[in-house]
Amino acid sequence: MRQDKEETSVNLSRRLLLTVAGAGGAGLALGALGHSAYAGQVSEPAPSDQIPFYGEHQAGIITESQDRMHIAAFDLQTEDRQELIELLHEWTQAISEMTQGQEIGEGGALAGSYDAPPTDTGEALGLPASRLTVTIGFGRSLFLDGETPRFGLAGKLPEALIELPHFRGDMIEAQRSYGDIIVQACADDPQVAVHAIRNLARLAFGTANVRWSQIGFGRTSKTTAQQSTPRNLFGFKDGTENIVAEDSKALEQNVWATKESTDQSWMVGGSYLVARRIRMHIETWDRSTLGEQENVVGRIKGSGAPLSGGEEFTAPDFAMPGRGGPIIPKDSHVAVVHPSAHGGARMLRRGFNYTDGSDGLGRLDAGLFFIAFVNDARTHFVPIQRAMSANDAMNEYLRHTSSGLYAVPPGISEGQYLGQQLFESA
């Protein structure tokens, strides 16, 4: 059946696939099921609904950010290198199918036999690809258990894959942090992103367990020239100075690992993903004045313009005098983290807002799930986070509750598996 599908309908959407399977699926008592059961219920996805999976870099980094995210970290339950490679093979195949809007495996959710579980869990049947991207990365713990190499990866740990230090004020919860492998699924439909993580978790059964996972519901960064800057849960535009996909030079200097910037050849074309769950004390924030809020951020709430004037994309003038000091306060967020204060280092931010119910004290548990891609966290994240934790007026309203750093291998071409460069590099 898989062969049939591949020969006749490589790019069929889940909806068409369902109809084909219904009409021809062996052993299914579908009876009178015909096209009429589906016709006209879901509009055919445009080609723009699919993000190519294969390429020089993994998708989901410079892809225009989708609206929803489900990200999960996995811990390996095996120490067998071959089992790990086999898992990466299976994930690669499944991701390739799902990003085309297909069910995974032979028969998908409508498996060919009553005697086996379906190969797909089915909750995305009838939904378009929804610009799904799935991006994977490797945590330091995949390479080392203490000082002992794992999976025959001695000598393959990139120097840049450090243990992130403790920052002032950090309240890191280990059960929300770290992990051997990170899997970031982004899509415009949350059910599609959840379906992806769930099915990858299912394929991993017996080999790797979900360590933590997080749902994000609103992107927080402008990631392409055309995308408008969204607002975070402080109500401010977030990501005005983000690196956009069109800025190849900034990507080369700040995001992609290159022959020059990495000590590990397998990382060339890859990047590093920094994940931080940042709870916002929104009740406190909401009781602060507009003046306080704008002084904390260093920008106008409405327009996003710096307090030194202009419009959103006007460069801040940190020297412009105000009452009793610069008009953009020295401890404002924009002053503390601005690239001009960090040797020009910039990040590609790609975070999401989150709300995880309430905290038992009558407050919403909400904030920013910060995600950034950089070519070296030692130069592009740690100093900036250190400055922020020491000096940023925004700290009063934030609490970092998770932390993670992952080496994101480069993209692959058809026939390869995700991470192959790591396992086959000299």
Add this chain to the structure above:
Amino acid sequence: MRQDKEETSVNLSRRLLLTVAGAGGAGLALGALGHSAYAGQVSEPAPSDQIPFYGEHQAGIITESQDRMHIAAFDLQTEDRQELIELLHEWTQAISEMTQGQEIGEGGALAGSYDAPPTDTGEALGLPASRLTVTIGFGRSLFLDGETPRFGLAGKLPEALIELPHFRGDMIEAQRSYGDIIVQACADDPQVAVHAIRNLARLAFGTANVRWSQIGFGRTSKTTAQQSTPRNLFGFKDGTENIVAEDSKALEQNVWATKESTDQSWMVGGSYLVARRIRMHIETWDRSTLGEQENVVGRIKGSGAPLSGGEEFTAPDFAMPGRGGPIIPKDSHVAVVHPSAHGGARMLRRGFNYTDGSDGLGRLDAGLFFIAFVNDARTHFVPIQRAMSANDAMNEYLRHTSSGLYAVPPGISEGQYLGQQLFESA
């Protein structure tokens, strides 16, 4: 400024409002901010993007279900009747504004003065109304503290607002259950739904605290004739037999409280909201065969047709013989809960899928946040849930972790406040 806004721009979207406020807001150093900062970034909402707030019934019950939900229960921190009424007044005003895509209060997120917190938290600035509906209901604990009436509501407790019984297998967590007031916010954009709950929580500060809240990301029921039936996290179509908005007769018989069906005149035109957080053991489900899954549900996974044949909306034939019994097993979900087994009683279901990260045991914490509207839980929910908890083969894959029942007062007209009928009834 509020007066200006009301006189000149009653139906302005948040985007336009932002521009107007930017151009004319007193005391804001917006400088060169003009239309260009926003032009073309967000498309103008169509009128269909706004759901009318005023009406015979509250919106969010027979409204075609939106894609996302944020629902929260509040506990009053006061015993003062007047404070409670004042809160309902403020909420009514805010809901009326937000459902029109406006910020709440004078000045919204761009308050008129630097010396006060903005009256709106701002994260929905620039977003359209997104079909936002906000629906409120009253828990039994609003009327009674033990046997003692609260808020002067002696004699106003509807008989139908019972304490839901314990059902076999229930593992109810009190901190996710009950509450004095329920607020259900639904929208096609989760940031709009979250913004609504957050701003209502903010208005309640000092008067009522959030007891629990839940995010749902995928609707699970067909609620209008034109809407297709979505899939739950079991991968099955859910809500095939749901009451749809067009079926006035079924609504009259099953959903709306009427003079005949209620002992409380203030409830006429209202309904009862049942909320149950139902965790699905999806890992176990995913390892069961397609045959087992279809026997548990009593329907074909692909089409949603009953196992007795036909298409999704074909009536099940519970007498049709199969191997060793009816072809639709007696303990299948459809056989156990079907209206024909419960004197014709039906619910209007309006639930959402949820995924709340993972559970520390390597499993996703995911399932169905069940919401149903009925005119009497004693006849339209309790017997069905009792039968399900006793006989339904699906129980093996479910765990009910929360419970709540709320009296949803009727809709209001302009000038009234939500719940006014309760406080002013004889």
